[in-house]
Amino acid sequence: MDAYDEGSDARHGPGAPAEPGPPPEPGPPGEPGRPLERPPAEPGPSLEPGHPACPRTGVAALSLRYQVVVAVALAVVAIGVCVHLGMMFLHVAPPNTLTKEHGRAVDEWVYPEFEQNWKLFAPNPLQQNISIQVRAQVRTTDGMTLTTGWYDLSAEDGRAIDGNLLPSHIQQNELRRAWDFFVATHDGENRPVGLRGSLSESYLRRIAVLRLDRDDAVRATTGGGGAVERVQVRSRTSNVPPPDWSREKVSTTPSYRELPWWQVPRDEAGGGVR
Amino acid sequence: MNRFSLCVSRGIARVTEAALGPYQTAVIRIGFSATWLLFLLRELPHRHELYGPDGPWSWTLAEQLIGTNGAFTTLMWSDGRFWFESVYALAILASALLMLGWRTRTMSVLFMVGVLSLQNRSVFMGDGGDNVLHLMSVYLVFTRCAQVWSLDARRASRAGAARARGERVTDRTGPVLWGVLGAVLVAVTLAGRMEGEWLIPALLWTVWGGQALWWLAGRRARSGETRILLDVVANVVHNGALLVIMAEACLIYATAGWYKIQGSRWQDGTAVYYPLHLEYFSPWPALADLLSASGTLVMLMTYGTVLVQVAFPFTLFNRRVKNVLLAVMITEHAVIAVVLGLPFFSLAMIAADAVFLPTTFLRRLGGGAARARDRFLRRDRRTPLPEPRGHESPESTHVGFGA
Numbered sequence: 001m002d003a004y005d006e007g008s009d010a011r012h013g014p015g016a017p018a019e020p021g022p023p024p025e026p027g028p029p030g031e032p033g034r035p036l037e038r039p040p041a042e043p044g045p046s047l048e049p050g051h052p053a054c055p056r057t058g059v060a061a062l063s064l065r066y067q068v069v070v071a072v073a074l075a076v077v078a079i080g081v082c083v084h085l086g087m088m089f090l091h092v093a094p095p096n097t098l099t100k101e102h103g104r105a106v107d108e109w110v111y112p113e114f115e116q117n118w119k120l121f122a123p124n125p126l127q128q129n130i131s132i133q134v135r136a137q138v139r140t141t142d143g144m145t146l147t148t149g150w151y152d153l154s155a156e157d158g159r160a161i162d163g164n165l166l167p168s169h170i171q172q173n174e175l176r177r178a179w180d181f182f183v184a185t186h187d188g189e190n191r192p193v194g195l196r197g198s199l200s201e202s203y204l205r206r207i208a209v210l211r212l213d214r215d216d217a218v219r220a221t222t223g224g225g226g227a228v229e230r231v232q233v234r235s236r237t238s239n240v241p242p243p244d245w246s247r248e249k250v251s252t253t254p255s256y257r258e259l260p261w262w263q264v265p266r267d268e269a270g271g272g273v274r
Numbered sequence: 275m276n277r278f279s280l281c282v283s284r285g286i287a288r289v290t291e292a293a294l295g296p297y298q299t300a301v302i303r304i305g306f307s308a309t310w311l312l313f314l315l316r317e318l319p320h321r322h323e324l325y326g327p328d329g330p331w332s333w334t335l336a337e338q339l340i341g342t343n344g345a346f347t348t349l350m351w352s353d354g355r356f357w358f359e360s361v362y363a364l365a366i367l368a369s370a371l372l373m374l375g376w377r378t379r380t381m382s383v384l385f386m387v388g389v390l391s392l393q394n395r396s397v398f399m400g401d402g403g404d405n406v407l408h409l410m411s412v413y414l415v416f417t418r419c420a421q422v423w424s425l426d427a428r429r430a431s432r433a434g435a436a437r438a439r440g441e442r443v444t445d446r447t448g449p450v451l452w453g454v455l456g457a458v459l460v461a462v463t464l465a466g467r468m469e470g471e472w473l474i475p476a477l478l479w480t481v482w483g484g485q486a487l488w489w490l491a492g493r494r495a496r497s498g499e500t501r502i503l504l505d506v507v508a509n510v511v512h513n514g515a516l517l518v519i520m521a522e523a524c525l526i527y528a529t530a531g532w533y534k535i536q537g538s539r540w541q542d543g544t545a546v547y548y549p550l551h552l553e554y555f556s557p558w559p560a561l562a563d564l565l566s567a568s569g570t571l572v573m574l575m576t577y578g579t580v581l582v583q584v585a586f587p588f589t590l591f592n593r594r595v596k597n598v599l600l601a602v603m604i605t606e607h608a609v610i611a612v613v614l615g616l617p618f619f620s621l622a623m624i625a626a627d628a629v630f631l632p633t634t635f636l637r638r639l640g641g642g643a644a645r646a647r648d649r650f651l652r653r654d655r656r657t658p659l660p661e662p663r664g665h666e667s668p669e670s671t672h673v674g675f676g677a
Contacts, residue, residue: 058287058290058291058502058506059286059287059290059291059506061499061502062499062502062503062506063499066499066500066502066503069503069507070290070503070506070507070510073506073507073510073511074286074289074290074510077510077511077514078514080514081514081517081518084518085518085521088521088522088525089525092525092529111343112343112344112345112346112394112470112471113345113346113390113408113412113471113473113474114409114412115405116405116409116526117402117405118402118525118526118529118530118533119529119530119533120402120530121534121545121548121549122530122533122534122536122537122540123533123534123536123537123538123540124537124538124539124540124545125537125539125545125546125548125549125552126548126549126552127539127548129552129553131553154553154554155553157553157554158553158554158556161553161554161556161557161615162556162557162558162559163557163558164557164615165557165612165615165617166316166617167557167615167616167617168316168317168320169317169320169324169399169400169401170317170320170323170324170399172401172554172555172615172616173398173399173400173401174323174324174330174398174399176554177398177399177400177401178330178398181398195338195339195342196339199335199338199339202332202335203330203331203335203398206330206331206332207330210323210330240548240551240552241551242544243544243547243566243569243572245568245569246544246569
């Protein structure tokens with residue numbers, strides 16, 4: 001068993017790091033929960049090509065000059081870790097005195113790579129099924145314009161997820177999050193707010209066209225060829241019926257939010273992903 | 275005062291002399307890279323729709339959004355089909371090699387590049403699981419996570435043995451890998467493709483420079499001190515990153531728990547019922563009905579979830595309680611994987627939990643894995659090998675799951 005640790009200080013290939021950079025720090029020795037018991041025996045640094053084993057390791061083996069470097073590294077890492085953790089904390093904490101004051105600094109530190117959201121089913125889990133439905137205006141090959149019926153894309157997703165041990169992100173996240181994105185970037189009148197608003201519209205439209213193409217909606221409507229000219233998206237929101245054992249009553253009548261018709265650019269009408 | 279300074283010096287000694295938690299960092303390395311690898315393989319048929327240039331979140335849409343936030347993604351370097359396929363393939367390769375612990379520092383960087391490239395390309399495709407991987411892929415770069423259960427560790431012990439026999443050991447692969455990646459880095463920087471946020475490009479350059487230093491220090495017999503210095507600094511950085519990883523896990527649980535406490539559904543004990551009845555999170559409706567048939571059971575699960583999430587960070591101060599809660603949380607995530615249809619989120623969370631597993635448990639796990647592998651290999655060869663009594667050779671224990 002003791003053979004475990006021999007040489008386990010293995011650095012990788014020609015290189016180990018000496019990076020400064022944001023996170024690290026000299027872990028306060030009281031590592032939480034001390035799951036870290038025994039470090040590998042000795043960092044015997046004798047791993048490099050043709051390198052005779054170094055006799056001593058550790059700070060004690062270093063001359064003063066080098067010890068100063070170690071001290072600086074310790075300080076940089078310590079400060080880096082503290083600042084980083086502080087920023088992460090403020091980022092996930094509710095708006096508060098500090099973030100009102102220093103919100104910009106926090107955002108600058110966090111975005112784009114350290115963004116996070118852990119409000120998992122919190123404060124309350126979603127209690128409504130939001131179905132995204134779409135229909136299209138199709139121009140047939142002989143120039144007529146027909147309107148398809150509503151396609152319930154979320155129901156399609158739901159069926160794809162049913163009995164699935166490994167649901168795909170395209171079934172579970174794509175449409176659901178595209179709709180969240182749309183709602184977050186549009187006002188009550190379905191007008192886009194800023195660049196993100198218009199991006200979310202294009203995104204939703206492209207998903208709609210892609211799914212209609214996959215469902216072969218054009219053929220189903222025209223019985224032959226044709227091209228999608230415009231699409232319309234609506235959401236159908238219905239409350240999850242309360243459990244049998246609760247005495248709660250909620251309305252189960254769905255409510256709809258209907259978006260305006262969107263023109264589909266010609267090069268997109270084929271359905272995007274190829 | 276004296277005791278205080280003694281404490282401090284002991285602490286400094288601890289964080290400088292070793293990269294702590296070799297088994298814990300190895301297990302999260304394997305956990306996160308395996309999660310991402312399995313995810314990429316599972317999404318192979320859907321890769322174009324998720325991240326491809328012609329997917330619904332098209333290259334031009336991504337370009338506009340990334341223009342505003344400067345997120346790092348190599349997929350914006352070109353909108354070509356071939357480039358996309360290459361990045362996806364490299365992301366798969368890097369996660370597989372990181373899992374095995376081959377040239378781990380380099381692979382951890384490439385793993386991070388793969389994760390960020392794909393996720394930042396299509397931010398609206400991800401969920402909590404992607405978020406965990408995103409953060410951890412960055413933090414892993416700072417750790418020495420191949421001290422055990424890795425091909426690197428095996429190579430190091432072989433090299434050590436060879437040197438003990440007086441042989442000369444030369445490593446060619448490392449410098450070649452370093453040279454190739456350096457050339458890529460230079461080319462990309464000169465081509466002006468690194469003009470987003472400075473953080474990730476700076477990290478890439480720093481690791482690359484650090485590897486050069488390490489190699490140089492190793493070659494010169496005279497520079498023993500430089501070598502030790504680099505080793506100490508690497509330990510300090512590793513220990514800092516390990517602390518960040520642990521704190522991040524606590525932050526996840528604390529946030530999830532404390533926000534839940536404020537929700538009326540978590541208070542009235544019905545919260546767990548609802549996700550089970552959402553179209554998007556109910557792959558097994560019959561199972562969901564079974565679980566939510568009893569109001570009392572749902573209430574116990576609801577309160578239990580909040581309790582465990584809120585309590586977890588505090589239990590780190592008591593080893594025994596921590597381990598019990600850890601077991602509960604890992605079980606809960608395993609259940610969530612199936613019941614809510616969130617396998618990759620759950621895997622990522624279990625990997626994050628694993629950083630708190632006790633060393634003795636991990637060693638036993640590694641030993642078991644090694645034995646299982648040996649048995650498997652022996653059966654595979656179908657040759658009755660002479661019974662290797664006590665097959666806990668340093669070799670096999672080192673490599674663990676690795677090989």
